[in-house]
Amino acid sequence: MAKLLYKLGKWAVDHKKSVFGTTIGILIILAIFAGTLGPKFNEDMSIPGSESVKAMTIINKEFSSGQGSSGAQTQIIFKAPKDKTLTSTSVNTSISKALETIQKNKAVASVAAPSQLKNLTQDQKIGYAVVTFKDQAPDVSDASKDIILDNVKKIRDAGIQAELSGDIDFSKSSSGSTEAIGIIVALIILSITFLSFLVGIMPILTSVFGLGISLLLILLGSRVIDMPSVSLTLAAMLGLAVGIDYSLFILNRFRKQLSEGHSVKEAIAIANGTSGSAVVFAGLTVIIAMVGLCVVNIPFLTIMGLGAALSVFFAVLVAVIFVPAVLAMFGNKLGPDRKNRFLQWVTFSRKRKPNSNSKSNAWGRFVTKRPLLKALLGIAILVVISLPMGHMHLGLPDDSQQPKDSTTRKAYDLFSEAYGEGYHSSLAIVLETTKETAHPKQAVSELQDTLGSLKNVQMVNPAVPNKSGNHYMISVMPKTGPNDTKTNDLVKTIRDKAKSIEKENHVKIMVTGQTAVSIDLTNSLNKAIPLFASIIVGLAFILLVVVFRSILVPLKAVLGFVLSLVASLGFVIFVIQDGHLTQLFGVSATGPILNFLPIFLIGILFGLAMDYEVFLVSRIREEYVHKGNAHKAILAGIKESGGVVTAAALIMISVFVGFMLTPDVMIKSMGMAFTFGVFFDAFIVRMTIVPAVMTLMGDAAWYLPKWLDKILPNFDIEGEAIMREVKGK
Structure with missing residues (x-):
């Protein structure tokens, strides 16, 4: 694989203009088609x-x-002002005029007033109207929505409370601003890491191309395949995070090769053959995890998984084809001209005496000194955080968990006030x-x-x-x-x-009913989790054995993932279900954990955890193969790859935080789970527990039976073969 990517890197350099132009052309063509046709999502999440x-x-x-009941429906619930009822002349007139105007809209099939539906409360203070559209919710135009909103405003101006709920989302807010915060933070981290705005923005810009292509394909796919809109969010969340990381790893290796005196073309080819191999393997583990959702046999989860896998696939393609072409266009402008102070800081590197070991840094020495204590402490922290797992309650979020100032939340509260909480669970x-x-x-x-x-x-x-x-x-x-x-x-x-x-x-x-659908979905997911987890963990374990030529290293990687998984779920339960730190994270109300969150977290977090495992441990193995000293290999691996892994984790966390800040509870819970999952896995598991445990293992960490070593293929993700060729020239 390394040789193939090495040659691909050289080809991309030689054809940099064609690669760049073709990528731009594909993006533009897809954008035109997607913009013309528009999306058509189906929010059905049943089995x-x-x-x-x-x-x-x-x-x-x-x-x-x-009688038109097949179309989308919107409920407008009213509450009369103090000392009046909905049957008061002034109140009834205001509501009737608004409903008559709404009825004139050609997109509306019917409008039923509270008096027709006979749903007024006993004191006649609260009642609701039902607006039925001719089309399904995704096909209702913004103009039709605006007619509803304008008339609801007129009712409110008359002193009557009017709120909206139902099939159509009338929210004008967008999560784009919060997602932009994550990208800005990622840019800041990259710029500080490389002490260059140009170098810092490069991984972000290149990742956007892969993300753009995958998201446009998903938008077009929604026209022919039933998929929920959250598929787009999940693909964007994962595609942006891994896209930045993959570009970062290749860019970092490119700069290293330049610093060693290689030409731009040779540096790009080596970076593609070495770090590019790790990127392909890491991306493959994430894709396996996402495609593995097909075994769950729940249509909307399968589509969501395939959409996420598509975004990772294009992130890998961009990293090994488009990124080399862009690096060739900028050449030495991206080269290392100043010391990387940020990477020294995040890994606690310090200036050492001349006779000290230059193959280590402060963090590596800290973790490998008294490794048993460090490993036990890291494990204990994650176990304590995971304790809320014992009372996890799964379900589908409802309008009671929406922001308190949203019209859907206010409508939920009005319905509860009028008819009781059970109205929502009929x-x-x-x-x-x-x-x-x-x-x-x-x-x-x-x-x-x-x-x-x-x-x-x-x-x-x-x-x-x-x-x-x-x-x-x-x-x-x-x-x-x-x-x-x-x-x-x-x-x-x-x-x-x-x-x-x-x-x-x-x-x-x-x-x-909603509760019955949620129960059926949750039960099906719970039954599918063991099979799903077994498949992706089993396949990834086999791949790790092939790559690292070891039994204990892959086993340790899988067990570390389990710790990260239960800790991240435990933290989400602690906040969203148990109601702790709600103001800090902007959680409006407590509620159940999204029932398909655990299975998605298993797939995505496992893939991301293996990313860090590959980027860190592959460098440790490379050093061990060359020098044969397990302890020094760990120190060298942490020094060489620890800083970049740390920066990559911070970037991914910043992207997920952007999604965690959105008001939508479904996206918020996913963003929170991925944010803390990456934090726990990168900083506690991979950067602390993994090197500590490998120190305790010593040479035994790299044990592989001779008979197994003979039959396993050699992927050479460290690029040893091409490095030998380069040195031999």
């Missing part, structure tokens, strides 16, 4: 074939009114008769009596039959909210009790 989805399908088919029970069903009405009556006797049930509506009479639907309102554990217990209880009714009456009973 086809699950009980809740089957029940929902029956409801849509058998109980649909057929369940639909579908009873389906069969040929063997002798007394369907008896089965329905028994089911209604059973539902009414349950403790956490606030209200049970009478059963509604479909036209043919072979299906019945019963609406149940719990006393608790959608993410309350009592609501989850209620769904399980209903399903358990339904089994006896099914056997006695020969009917089929299914439960659906």
